[in-house]
Amino acid sequence: MAVDRSVALIGAGNMADALLRGLVGARTISARRCIVTNRSNDARLRGLAARWGVRTTRDKAQLLRDADVVILAVKPADMAGVLDEIAAHVTPRHLVVSVAAGVPLATIERYLHGVPAIRAMPNTSTAVSASATALCAGRWATAAHHEVARALFEAVGRVAVVPEALFDAVTGLSGSGPAYVYLLAEAMVDAGLRAGLDRATALALVAQTVLGAGKMLVETGQDPAALRARVTSPNGTTMAGVGELERRGFSHAVREAVERAASRARELRDALA
Template identity: 40%
Template sequence: MLQSKKIGFIGSGAIAESLIGGIVKAGLIAPQQITVSDISQQRLDYMEEKLGVHGTLNIEELVKGVNILFLTVKPQVIHTVLDTIAPFVSPEILVVSVVAGVTTKVLQEKLPCVPIVRAMPNTPVAVGEGMSVITLGEYAGEENGKLVLTIFASVGKAIKMEESAMDAVTGLSGSGPGYAFVMIDALSDAGVWVGLSRKNAIIMAAQTLMGAAKMVLETGEHPAKLRDMVTSPGGTTIAGIHVLEQRGVRVALMDAVKAATRRSHEMGKKTDE
């Protein structure tokens, strides 16, 4: 599917590095078929040495030589980047944007008639366990969607949704790793409190959450059913769950997702202006 393609990345930050690493590791494409552009020559040298890709400071050169163009820059500079590349992006180039809060409508206004796919990956793509959601722009067909899903599936799981859900996606999976890190930190603190070493407590907390998540994904069972399977009458787990419910942990997590979703919407409105 990608063997004959040439891919370009504008921006060489952590997301770009993770995606390129995943694409190459999965054997979807050779590193020599990938070109990266950045304003930092030092960063480009790093990407060339680590990943074997070609680096260039010349955006025009990059755009004219690729079939798929990833926009992996900060939201603050996206309008400048779009103005720079617009004269060189033809309708034959598939544009994939991972720029947070920037809608396909905004992108389409700058790149008329160009197939655009917007994606929201989260930070665990760096370790091949990301959660990515894509949405198709006006001129992006189903084949474009399948192609982009294949790319993001190389660094975790990927699904397609309507763009109207993107703020909610940001609130749940985009910001979700932050919530998980807080829980791991809290559980490891608790482990230290009851007598475990810090090192062992962190390993146990992180592995426990990872294992629980894997059970949900691989069994397909509802989390409540899996919870009941580990909750014996009068046992330790129900005693702990009682405290979690008493302290409002469930409601706090729900409110966190709602707050992050609301903030994503607010940031998106500013970017659209």
């Protein structure tokens, strides 16, 4: 869905590039209505301008003058400095969207009083427009602001609305989640090598298996347990393999991993406060 808004992006790193791919690359917003800034890396800004046709500036007052939506894509540790810099130029007519992990809406709202703000937690699959993004709205954001943010993140994947109190949990689940799947894929490739396949073939088979299973989950909307039951015939090969995983505590380990990552997110958030 096209979004008829001017967007200012503060931060020009990996997340900004991934967002531009979905937003400008897929024509969700028009390149000429998108302006990007960073702190000091000129080559990076030139690269983004060349790749996506967006405008760039170092003047935050100018950046914010024409913007409807301001996306904050800086590291959590740089957020306070950025909020301080922009506070005088951001008004309640703007919508501020932060993707910074561990920075609460209350912090943003303390610097930007009365300004509608939305917090988003995308994941690294934003780079291929397949992010799982959690969104929650701040105290001054309306349903209309929420819809704008949703449309922006639906351009780079799928969106779930989640209370902010669960954002650490989301960080441990879908934020860190791609790495859990990569670990599974690594182990599967290793198993393929041990069985005699060459690396390229094992990787191709595993990558497509992960993609296919993900597509089944998304496109059928079925519960993973139901999908698993459908491919597990009694006494068959899959049942043997899944049984071995469960005997070795696979599900338990994954639950513990998500909890540990969530508690690490909490620790990092507390360290920023």
